[in-house]
Amino acid sequence: MSNSHQPEVRPYLITKKLVPENQETPIHFINGDIVSNRLFFRRNHFPYPRFASSFYFLPIEGLVHNPKVFSLQQIYSLPSKTIKVVLECSGDKRELFNPKVYGEQWGKGAISQGIWKGVPLRSLLAHTGLLDTAKEIVFEGHDYGERPDSSQLYRFSRSLPIEKALDPDTIIAYEYNNQPIPFKHGFPLRLIVPGWYAMASVKWVKKIIVIDKEFKGPFQADDYVYYPNKENDSGKFPVTTNNVNSTIKYPLNRKLLHSGVYEITGIAWTGNGHIAKVEISFDGGQTWATCQLTSSSKKYAWVCWNYKWEVLKKGEYNILSKATDSKGNVQPLEPMWNRKGYGYNAIDRIKVKIE
Structure with a gap:
């Protein structure tokens, strides 16, 4: 009997919350290194904004x-x-932290990758000029609403230090994967800050303001800050550059397998330089073997990696992956615990059973 009429089986986003919409990429089912619009993770603090994009203008004001x-x-x-x-x-x-932390309990899919096209921010700023007193550049989004800790209305706003704003790779993007940016990912204009966690890449950019002091908006001063102490705010510092990290995509955690040869696959990425190597362990980290990088290791992009594993002996196996970047950063055995659960990058681990 022909299978030609069977519907195509396709992965879906993994829903964490519907309002505001927070959905994960099914990272274990993404092949290659480009994530389609449909499967790009969605992270929102507020409902989607409403505006008439046909009359869209971007003001740059402040200390210019x-x-x-x-x-x-x-x-x-x-x-x-x-x-x-x-x-x-x-x-x-975040869901992997121990002790547990409050916040959206993301698994391993709050990550995506694709090709962004836009204008370097420094090109726009060249048209306005910066005053000598300029210290930070604030990006206001069109999205706004109430925060859980307040009934006051806030707009999603974040700033960049001048040096990062003027980096030639910091862009005001208008295309994703050769199409206009989808509305849910910031159409018509989105800031893209390569190498930094995605909260810096403000969506639906409404206004750019140049200031001479530290920006104190709640999404900068309260959220997206590492608080390493449970009881107080001592030692706090801002979330910026992506930590070196890796994820095992296949096999899935707690999978039952027969003895044989398996291709273990995954991705690795860093905000500093590029991925230099990925290693894998089958004995809980006592010994490590080097994986093959199957895509070129470029700045800002993840690499795909694999390892051929021949397993003959029955039993349970802990499989660990560990990435090292070109700046010498290595995934730690344990994450840096912090109160709001940011920047988890401990060695990835799964368990499989050979029957």
Whole structure:
């Protein structure tokens, strides 16, 4: 009997919350290194904004020589930059922290990757100029609402230090994978900050303001801050660069397998430099073997890796993966525990049973 009429089986996003919408990428079922619009993870603090995008303008104001309002047409006409970037929610893998932490309990799928095209932010700022007193650049999103700790209305706003804002790879993007950015991912304009956790890549950019002090908005001063102490705020510091990390995609955790030869696959990424090597262990980390990197290791992009595993003996196996980047950062055995559960990057581990 022909199978030609059987429906195609496709993965779906993994829903964590519907309002505001928070959904994970089914990372274990993503092949290659580009995630489609449909399967790109969704992270929102507020409901989706409402605005008439046909009348969309982007003002740059504050401590600039010439405040300016850019139309979309002007932005599209400027020299563009295209860049492949991992965007990882800083709460990715939060559910793995021990002791447990409050917040959206993301598994391993609050991460996606694709090709963004836009205008380097520094090109736009070249049209306005910066005053000597400029210290940070604030990006206001169109999305707003109440925070859990307050009935006051807040807009999602974040800042970048001048050096990061002027990095040639920091762009105001308008395309994802050669299409206009999907509305749910920031259409028509989204800031993309390669190498930093995704909260920095503000969606639906409404306004850019240059300031001469530290920005104190709640999504900068309260959230997206590492609090290493359970009882107080001592030692706190901001969430910025992606930690070196890896995820085993196949086999799935707690899978039953027969003895034989298996190709173990995964991804690895870092915000610093590029991935230099990925290692794998089958004995709980006592010994490590080097994996093969199957995609080129580029700055800002994840690498795909694999390892051929021949297993003949029955029993339970702990499989661990550990990435090292070109700056010498190595995944730790334990994550840096912090009160809000950001930046989890401990060695990835799964268990399988050979029957």
